[in-house]
Amino acid sequence: MSRNLSRFLSVNPSEITPEHIYHTRRQFMKMIGVWVAGTLLPACTVSQAQSLVPPPATTTTAATSRPSVTPTPVATQEDKTPTPMTPNAQTQQDELGNPLTPYELVTGYTNFYEFTMSKQGVAALAKDFKTSPWEVTVGGLVHRPRTFDLEDLLKKFPQEERVYRMRCVETWSMVIPWVGFPLSQLLKEVEPMGSARFVRFESVYRPEEMPGQRMPGFPWPYQEGLRLDEAMHELTILATGLYGVPLPVQNGAPVRLVVPWKYGFKSIKSIVKIELVEEQPATLWSTVAPHEYGFYANVNPEVPHPRWSQASEQRIGESGRRPTLPFNGYAEQVADLYRGMDLRQYF
Ligand SMILES: Nc1nc2c(c(=O)[nH]1)N[C@H]1C(S)=C(S)[C@@H](COP(=O)(O)O)O[C@H]1N2
């Protein structure tokens, strides 16, 4: 694998970043910048204000540090960088001191089966995929069902940068500076009914444009689900960008879920529908292979996949393997959600 990957490491980002991303970046940064400057700062609490101070450059330890979950403005560097074409991140490492995975790797090595099963082939097949206009319908067991277009999402919900580890069930991992907002904010907006217990997500279905959706064997469209309390958790975000630019199509443009303590397949891309439901929803992977991919899919080094160990992982762009952390390193924040549950049964 590393031989293939070294190809990306030697490529200048400006050579492989789709041009439309450069053009929309300015607009994107402006839009979210207005909200950072005009809305987020005056309204923020003391703890949020503290988090606006950049983290120390020194390596921090797991025991004393907190994840970068509080808002970090993403627009303050607009046009100050000498090369505005280069995607940028406000925060250069995660809360454990791990460096960001380079932009070329985050966007050049992706899983998006609607296009292809080849991780390095997605970007080329996705390059003409239209993500504007885009609507996300939010309904089901809610008092105020609504359809948001992308501009609504960007304007209504202050966008912040979140540096999260991403751990794929296949045992590779990355550190990604997402731009987005807590899913809880959107859910509060539609007012879930008391009977709502789960949230179901659905990806776009356009088989004419997505060659993978014409292949048999998968029950398209891609769907995923979370328990309502997982969906409301502060760490759960809808991402609209990464490295300060709008999401590239291959990473799930224009809006995708990110649930950092779960295996990557829970983080469904290119969402068009969100539904509050009473029963645990079916998911694509647990439908295809129920004994391999459970509904919960919490990162757990102690529960092996039936075909491989989950005890360690390869951080893309690094050599060697590192131990996988329970809940992908977010146990302190999320373990309480699963108190009393047998995590081998609910895998
Ligand atoms: N719609 C859709 N969402 C998806 C996938 C997919 O194939 N289709 N792949 C999943 C898997 S297996 C992973 S690991 C992550 C990868 O996200 P990334 O490519 O942005 O790193 O997206 C997830 N979301």
Ligand SMILES: [Mo]
């Ligand atoms: Mo994955």
